[in-house]
Amino acid sequence: MRPVYLDNNATTMVAPEVREAILPLLEDEYGNPSSMHGLGGRSGKLLSEAREKIAAGLGCSPSEIIFTSCGTEGDNTAIHSAIESQPDKKHIITTRVEHPAVLNVAKHLERKGYDITLLGVDSEGRMDLDQLRDSIRPDTALVSVMYANNESGVISPIEEMVEITKERGVLFHTDAVQAVGKIPLDLKKLAVDYLVLSGHKIHAPKGVGVLFLRRNTPFRPFMLGGHQELGRRGGTENIPGIVGLGVAMDLAVNHIEEENTRVRAMRDRLEKGLMATIPDAMVNGFEASRLPNTLSIAFKYIEGEAMLLLLDQFGICASSGSACTSGSLEPSHVLRAMGVPFTYAHGSLRFSLSVYNTDEDIDLVLKELPPIISRLREFSPFRRGDEGLDWVEDH
Amino acid sequence: MWEYTDKLKEHFLNPKNSGTIDDADAVGEVGSLSCGDALRLFLKIDDEGRIEDAKFQTFGCASAIASSSVLTEMVKGMTVEEAEKVTNKDIAEALGGLPKEKMHCSVMGQEALEDAIRRYRGLDAVPAPEGEIVCKCFGVTDVQIKHAVVENKLTTVEEVTNFTKAGGGCEDCHGRIKELIDEIRFGVTELKPVIEKPAKLTNIKRFQLVTQTIDEEIRPALHKDGGDIELIDIEGTVVIVSLRGACVGCPSSGVTLKDFVERRLKETVEDAITVREA
Numbered sequence: 001m002r003p004v005y006l007d008n009n010a011t012t013m014v015a016p017e018v019r020e021a022i023l024p025l026l027e028d029e030y031g032n033p034s035s036m037h038g039l040g041g042r043s044g045k046l047l048s049e050a051r052e053k054i055a056a057g058l059g060c061s062p063s064e065i066i067f068t069s070c071g072t073e074g075d076n077t078a079i080h081s082a083i084e085s086q087p088d089k090k091h092i093i094t095t096r097v098e099h100p101a102v103l104n105v106a107k108h109l110e111r112k113g114y115d116i117t118l119l120g121v122d123s124e125g126r127m128d129l130d131q132l133r134d135s136i137r138p139d140t141a142l143v144s145v146m147y148a149n150n151e152s153g154v155i156s157p158i159e160e161m162v163e164i165t166k167e168r169g170v171l172f173h174t175d176a177v178q179a180v181g182k183i184p185l186d187l188k189k190l191a192v193d194y195l196v197l198s199g200h201k202i203h204a205p206k207g208v209g210v211l212f213l214r215r216n217t218p219f220r221p222f223m224l225g226g227h228q229e230l231g232r233r234g235g236t237e238n239i240p241g242i243v244g245l246g247v248a249m250d251l252a253v254n255h256i257e258e259e260n261t262r263v264r265a266m267r268d269r270l271e272k273g274l275m276a277t278i279p280d281a282m283v284n285g286f287e288a289s290r291l292p293n294t295l296s297i298a299f300k301y302i303e304g305e306a307m308l309l310l311l312d313q314f315g316i317c318a319s320s321g322s323a324c325t326s327g328s329l330e331p332s333h334v335l336r337a338m339g340v341p342f343t344y345a346h347g348s349l350r351f352s353l354s355v356y357n358t359d360e361d362i363d364l365v366l367k368e369l370p371p372i373i374s375r376l377r378e379f380s381p382f383r384r385g386d387e388g389l390d391w392v393e394d395h
Numbered sequence: 396m397w398e399y400t401d402k403l404k405e406h407f408l409n410p411k412n413s414g415t416i417d418d419a420d421a422v423g424e425v426g427s428l429s430c431g432d433a434l435r436l437f438l439k440i441d442d443e444g445r446i447e448d449a450k451f452q453t454f455g456c457a458s459a460i461a462s463s464s465v466l467t468e469m470v471k472g473m474t475v476e477e478a479e480k481v482t483n484k485d486i487a488e489a490l491g492g493l494p495k496e497k498m499h500c501s502v503m504g505q506e507a508l509e510d511a512i513r514r515y516r517g518l519d520a521v522p523a524p525e526g527e528i529v530c531k532c533f534g535v536t537d538v539q540i541k542h543a544v545v546e547n548k549l550t551t552v553e554e555v556t557n558f559t560k561a562g563g564g565c566e567d568c569h570g571r572i573k574e575l576i577d578e579i580r581f582g583v584t585e586l587k588p589v590i591e592k593p594a595k596l597t598n599i600k601r602f603q604l605v606t607q608t609i610d611e612e613i614r615p616a617l618h619k620d621g622g623d624i625e626l627i628d629i630e631g632t633v634v635i636v637s638l639r640g641a642c643v644g645c646p647s648s649g650v651t652l653k654d655f656v657e658r659r660l661k662e663t664v665e666d667a668i669t670v671r672e673a
Binding site for chain 1: 407408410413414424426427428429430431432433434435451452453454455456457459460
């Protein structure tokens with residue numbers, strides 16, 4: 001049975017064109033691009049071609065592309081680079097809704113004596129430009145703000161934030177893992193210093209990513225090793241992954257319009273259908289500008305993991321911000337930062353679509369999810385109008 | 396994705412006894428909004444004190460629903476006295492096991508049963524736990540943590556979190572939880588050197604200090620758990636020992652050697668000490 005895959009913000013299927021491009025590299029074309037022989041030379045050529053494709057897709061120069069293993073490595077490299085190149089500056093600004101690849105680095109740096117300012121968001125997940133403006137200090141080394149949120153899909157006002165930051169001469173990094181391929185992006189117009197993307201979010205395989213490093217931006221290598229990537233990232237390049245990412249970037253650029261028309265229409269139909277048939281539901285970030293593929297929706301009185309497992313019975317793949325799916329004891333930090341009440345936050349589901357989804361996928365969710373929710377609500381101790389929460393601890 | 400047993404999946408997909416009992420003789424209620432689980436347990440008890448019927452309402456994940464379902468199956472037909480002996484371990488075992496991160500779901504079942512039985516006996520709801528609040532995020536006290544450590548033979552902070560939720564939030568209390576584990580397992584609260592450490596150790600002096608620490612502190616602590624330790628040899632700064640008694644074959648013996656024996660010897664003899672089992 002083909003899964004109804006609606007978890008594309010977690011990872012994506014490898015596109016058929018990407019798979020086709022990679023397969024020869026797993027068979028006969030296995031050369032090391034640093035090697036001085038024909039096999040290596042062919043790999044080197046493929047590496048250069050992929051770099052050019054990705055640079056073209058982002059609107060930058062090929063020399064501004066550093067291949068990494070994933071988004072997390074890109075984020076870590078950018079942040080460490082910014083602070084190590086400015087040792088006198090001990091202040092970093094980021095947000096409460098970042099991915100752990102940024103938040104956990106910030107926590108780590110805080111333990112090492114850095115001062116961290118975490119910008120908040122409003123109930124719709126939107127950021128406050130004045131808060132950023134007021135937070136920048138003479139010793140601010142870096143502002144790091146994600147381009148679009150992986151859970152809510154809310155898009156940050158990056159252009160304005162970059163402008164405010166640049167006026168004060170501070171470096172700017174953005175984790176654009178969720179934005180690339182879903183909304184138009186042109187680094188000729190967007191003056192970020194560092195930008196990170198991840199291959200497996202745009203139909204390339206796992207294990208490859210990109211750190212965009214604007215020319216003349218301070219840089220310190222995070223991974224020390226050989227001369228690869230102009231000495232900026234040691235380690236033999238993942239040629240199959242990089243070639244796949246090159247093809248995936250081409251596809252992503254070509255699919256932008258479809259993402260913003262057909263995919264958006266499917267997402268909107270799903271959202272409206274669920275809101276119309278299921279009472280006590282709430283769209284997280286409803287009023288905000290959101291990615292066209294993402295729907296974060298919360299259902300009161302029930303818990304997310306139970307919904308996911310019952311959806312899985314029908315081959316429907318989604319994800320949840322409930323605590324129980326992560327092994328943590330608290331629900332999604334993003335939903336909590338938005339002030340979503342616990343009873344909704346635990347009952348959240350995230351549907352994230354791609355161009356490979358069909359109207360039939362949406363029909364199936366609209367058919368199967370309402371009875372699942374009714375069933376779980378039947379044995380919930382909480383009820384509409386009689387929530388009976390007085391006996392439950394509310395820490 | 397969690398690895399759930401077939402038994403757990405069956406109880407989640409087809410829960411037994413969900414719903415309410417209108418004329419219940421006892422209702423137990425427990426839950427926490429932040430952790431996203433809550434359980435209301437209904438018991439119908441006959442004149443002989445035997446549980447005739449049990450039903451549940453649960454807000455929570457698959458483990459919470461399955462734990463509630465299997466609990467109601469277990470207690471039906473039991474006397475109240477028998478039911479009050481049901482532990483979270485019994486609930487987990489009845490499901491064929493729970494992922495370690497989900498053990499608190501079985502604890503919730505036990506607590507709801509305890510609450511219901513108290514109410515059946517005309518007592519108030521389970522009183523606020525005694526002791527000093529250790530985990531402020533989840534309001535867990537030192538008494539609750541010690542109880543969980545003893546009952547379930549817990550040896551790590553992670554295990555304590557899995558069973559009690561303590562330490563699952565901001566993590567500020569992890570140090571205190573570790574101290575409580577040591578207190579239970581080794582009978583010591585704060586390890587302070589009782590032997591003055593000389594600036595430079597000769598082999599003879601090192602041997603004397605190691606022997607003295609083992610005889611006066613480590614062995615008596617292990618005796619409390621039915622275990623023992625024998626000093627086999629000292630090669631430079633490597634102390635070779637052999638565990639005896641209940642420590643032999645104990646799954647936590649590695650933790651005992653590293654976190655207790657070696658740590659204590661580092662404090663009383665010298666930092667370079669490492670402990671190896673013969």
